[in-house]
């Protein structure tokens with residue numbers, strides 16, 4: 001309603017401007033895990049729709065698909081979760097399978113999903129979204145210890161930089177050398193977890 005009111009108000013005040021703009025992006029979903037990323041303010045009412053990059057956790061084995069994400073600043077990476085029980089956690093490049101030591105690093109929580117007996121593809125009714133805030137690489141892993149997902153290669157990156165030597169292949173190799181268990185943050189943080197707005201995306 002607020003958006004509609006603003007539209008009407010703006011249409012009355014600046015009719016030419018309104019027709020020239022793209023449709024406003026859908027309002028962010030109401031459950032805000034992190035206060036830092038999803039401000040609903042008049043200043044972002046008029047921005048173009050965000051690009052959403054879908055990553056499916058657990059499709060094709062213990063991996064993220066894709067695990068090498070290229071995403072522009074300001075876009076959204078949206079994680080979808082297949083059976084049985086995956087998660088996504090932000091890590092530092094030098095320490096896979098360990099939560100990045102930062103208050104705003106992300107942790108999705110776990111997404112238990114029952115595997116259908118008929119073999120059909122299913123995913124969690126919820127997703128986890130992160131915003132790409134800058135062009136620095138973002139490293140992540142699945143913290144499921146039953147099956148040692150991170151250590152088995154269930155890791156990924158947003159915007160790796162090949163010229164740095166810090167590549168996904170190197171990160172995956174470091175993860176395979178982790179002897180201990182994977183860690184999690186104390187709570188879901190650093191992104192938004194909620195009802196899947198794109199049920200068909202990636203499937």
Ligand SMILES: [Cu+2]
Pocket residue numbers: 057058062085086087142143144149154
């Ligand atoms: Cu997993």
